[in-house]
Amino acid sequence: MGSIDESIPFYPTLPISIPRGDTMKKHNFEEIKSEVVGKGCKGVNIRWLVTKDMGAENFAMRMFEVEPEGHTPLHSHEWEHEVFVLKGEGLVLAATGEEKIKHGDVIFMPAHEKHQFKNTGEDNLKFLCLIPYLDEK
Amino acid sequence: MGSIDESIPFYPTLPISIPRGDTMKKHNFEEIKSEVVGKGCKGVNIRWLVTKDMGAENFAMRMFEVEPEGHTPLHSHEWEHEVFVLKGEGLVLAATGEEKIKHGDVIFMPAHEKHQFKNTGEDNLKFLCLIPYLDEK
Numbered sequence: 001m002g003s004i005d006e007s008i009p010f011y012p013t014l015p016i017s018i019p020r021g022d023t024m025k026k027h028n029f030e031e032i033k034s035e036v037v038g039k040g041c042k043g044v045n046i047r048w049l050v051t052k053d054m055g056a057e058n059f060a061m062r063m064f065e066v067e068p069e070g071h072t073p074l075h076s077h078e079w080e081h082e083v084f085v086l087k088g089e090g091l092v093l094a095a096t097g098e099e100k101i102k103h104g105d106v107i108f109m110p111a112h113e114k115h116q117f118k119n120t121g122e123d124n125l126k127f128l129c130l131i132p133y134l135d136e137k
Numbered sequence: 138m139g140s141i142d143e144s145i146p147f148y149p150t151l152p153i154s155i156p157r158g159d160t161m162k163k164h165n166f167e168e169i170k171s172e173v174v175g176k177g178c179k180g181v182n183i184r185w186l187v188t189k190d191m192g193a194e195n196f197a198m199r200m201f202e203v204e205p206e207g208h209t210p211l212h213s214h215e216w217e218h219e220v221f222v223l224k225g226e227g228l229v230l231a232a233t234g235e236e237k238i239k240h241g242d243v244i245f246m247p248a249h250e251k252h253q254f255k256n257t258g259e260d261n262l263k264f265l266c267l268i269p270y271l272d273e274k
Binding site (some may be wrong): 016022023024025026027028029030032049050054055056058063080082086091092094095096099101102104105106107108109110113115128130132134 | 162
């Protein structure tokens with residue numbers, strides 16, 4: 001479990017060589033390259049915000065931007081999604097039906113469930129979508 | 138790997154009994170109870186947005202709101218954080234020093250690194266903070 005101990009000095013003595021991935025990393029999302037997502041998508045860009053390269057062994061954080069009338073593919077896969085909608089309006093389609101999404105909405109999409117995200121608004125639809133690194137377990 | 142197959146009907150035939158956690162869950166963050174975080178914190182509230190109860194076996198999504206002049210504890214633990222700053226201004230303190238944080242900033246805090254978040258602004262500091270379910274592996 002976590003420990004709270006204010007008696008320990010805040011800046012610990014660090015080893016001379018700090019292993020890759022062993023210290024905090026900070027950046028703004030705008031510093032991360034936005035890449036077009038291809039097959040099955042229309043008007044979708046992705047930024048990989050937190051990845052294994054940064055030291056994240058358990059899950060990755062990505063940001064998606066979907067242009068008006070754009071959509072992600074209707075697909076399924078063996079990993080789950082945890083989504084937080086940052087901006088815009090759209091629909092999420094899943095096995096149980098479709099639901100409107102907007103700022104502040106949170107979606108848990110289980111593994112193997114067929115799903116799709118669509119932008120139904122006039123501005124970009126922007127959301128975080130996190131996935132586990134299943135291969136690492 | 139994932140599959141993209143538009144030939145499969147979008148609404149599959151579902152079993153009569155849908156196992157808990159086996160379908161999409163959607164809610165707005167405001168529907169989730171905001172709880173005060175105690176020891177070592179000042180003016181900190183948490184919402185557990187995606188949890189094991191919802192079917193998430195690998196990692197949890199939480200939202201923190203820190204009042205002006207508030208802070209999380211200076212602490213460390215065996216799990217990492219993946220953070221996305223939604224709103225406000227503050228500082229993140231870690232072994233490597235301190236950095237200003239604002240909307241759109243992304244932080245990866247490795248396991249075992251001593252850290253703290255502080256609100257230095259006039260409005261609430263609001264961020265997502267995701268953690269792995271280490272016990273489940």
